[in-house]
Amino acid sequence: MIVPDHQGPRQAYAEPVTAGHIVLDSVRAAARFDHRRFGESRVGMFGYSGGAIATNGAAKLIGSYAPELAPRMVGAALGGVPADFQILVGSMNANLATGLFHAATFGIARERPEILTKANHAAQWIATSPLKNVCVIPEALAGQTFLPMQVLSNDPDPFHSDVAYDIYRITKMADKKAEVPLYIFNGTQEFWIPAVGARNLFAEQCRLGANATYREAFGEHGIAAVTGYPEAATWLDSRLHGKPARSTCRR
Numbered sequence: 048m049i050v051p052d053h054q055g056p057r058q059a060y061a062e063p064v065t066a067g068h069i070v071l072d073s074v075r076a077a078a079r080f081d082h083r084r085f086g087e088s089r090v091g092m093f094g095y096s097g098g099a100i101a102t103n104g105a106a107k108l109i110g111s112y113a114p115e116l117a118p119r120m121v122g123a124a125l126g127g128v129p130a131d132f133q134i135l136v137g138s139m140n141a142n143l144a145t146g147l148f149h150a151a152t153f154g155i156a157r158e159r160p161e162i163l164t165k166a167n168h169a170a171q172w173i174a175t176s177p178l179k180n181v182c183v184i185p186e187a188l189a190g191q192t193f194l195p196m197q198v199l200s201n202d203p204d205p206f207h208s209d210v211a212y213d214i215y216r217i218t219k220m221a222d223k224k225a226e227v228p229l230y231i232f233n234g235t236q237e238f239w240i241p242a243v244g245a246r247n248l249f250a251e252q253c254r255l256g257a258n259a260t261y262r263e264a265f266g267e268h269g270i271a272a273v274t275g276y277p278e279a280a281t282w283l284d285s286r287l288h289g290k291p292a293r294s295t296c297r298r
Contacts, residue, residue, distance in 0.1 A: 049073045053101035058180065060154030061097060061129070063218055067104025071113040090116070091283045092123040092227075095272050096240070099128035103248070107223035117226050122286030124230040124279040127268050129240050130248040133215045136206045140196050144239045146189025152196060153179065155218065161210050170199035224255035228292035230282045234271025235263045253296035260295045 051073035053066040070092065078086035094102030106123040109116060129135055132151075139148035153174055156162035166174065173179065202208055229252060233245035242263060249261035260282070264275030286292055 049077055051101075053098070054154070055158075057157040058154065059158040061100055061132075061151035061218075062155045062158045063100050063104030063220060064108070065104075065158050066101035067106075067108040068112060070101050070105035071108060071116060074116055074119075075113065088119070089121045089287050089289070090119045091121055091287050092125075093279070093283055094123075094125050094128075096127045096129070096268065099125035103128055103130060103225075104220065106225040106227050106229060107220050109226040110224070114226075120227040121289075122228045122230065122283050122292060123225065124232075124283045126232040126264075126275050126279060127234065127237065127240055127271060128231065128245055128248065130219065130244045131215070132218050133206075133211075134241060134244045136196075138241055139239055141193055143190040143193070145192065145194055145196075146186045147183075149173075149189065149194070149196060149199070150181075150183075150186040155214065159214060159217065162214060165200045165202050165205045165208065165210055167199060167201040173199070221251055222255075225252055225257045225259070228258040228260075228286060228294070230260050230262070230279055230292075232262045232264055232271070232275040232279055234266045234268060234275070236265070236267050237271060239268050249296075253294075257296075258292050258294040260292065 051070050053069045054060050055065050055069055059065045074090055092102045092105060094100070102123050102125040106125075109120055129151075135148060139145065152162065156174070163171075163174070197203065197205060205211055231245050231249050233240070233242040235242060246261065249259055252259040262275070262278060264271040264278075266274050282292075
């Protein structure tokens with residue numbers, strides 16, 4: 048089992064291209080470390096929430112970044128995936144999830160510094176203060192401030208700027224087909240990361256001709272991580288045992 052540090056050397060939390068590259072590089076590294084044990088076996092990927100960002104990125108980048116791994120990659124299960132950051136503007140900003148939303152924005156900015164052109168003095172202070180490297184618990188607790196991202200921007204409507212639309216496009220990776228069967232699941236009652244994003248990801252991959260399956264699980268983000276896990280794990284286990292995946296896309 049490989050648990051890659053997919054945030055990378057700059058801790059670029061939520062940036063899918065960087066995360067996808069690191070996940071695929073970790074598979075390469077394991078193969079080089081011990082080719083006999085790890086260089087020829089089947090490989091499956093599993094990620095939830097932030098981990099699903101990395102799994103989604105890796106699945107979409109296999110063909111262009113690591114085509115030599117494609118024959119070994121048998122499946123990717125991803126749940127509660129923030130597949131479209133434009134949706135999250137409405138579901139995570141200025142509410143109890145706002146701390147995590149800010150952390151994701153600053154994390155992406157570490158690889159996409161054009162975001163920082165929209166930062167005012169308060170945002171610049173946060174980005175250079177000890178707060179810049181806090182972990183998930185203080186990030187979550189910061190949601191109690193209900194602080195909207197707009198107060199950290201020099202643009203009164205930063206989410207409808209050219210920079211924002213460019214970031215939405217880059218991070219969505221909507222033109223890239225996953226070169227591995229996908230199992231996508233999301234909580235039906237999810238409100239932080241609405242199921243519409245996962246449904247749209249499934250529809251996108253079906254249009255591109257990918258082998259994909261979509262399921263909804265009972266609960267919001269935390270509960271769905273538990274209720275959706277057994278079926279997702281069983282699906283991935285079948286792929287690792289060499290059983291072909293049946294797509295649920297309508298052809």
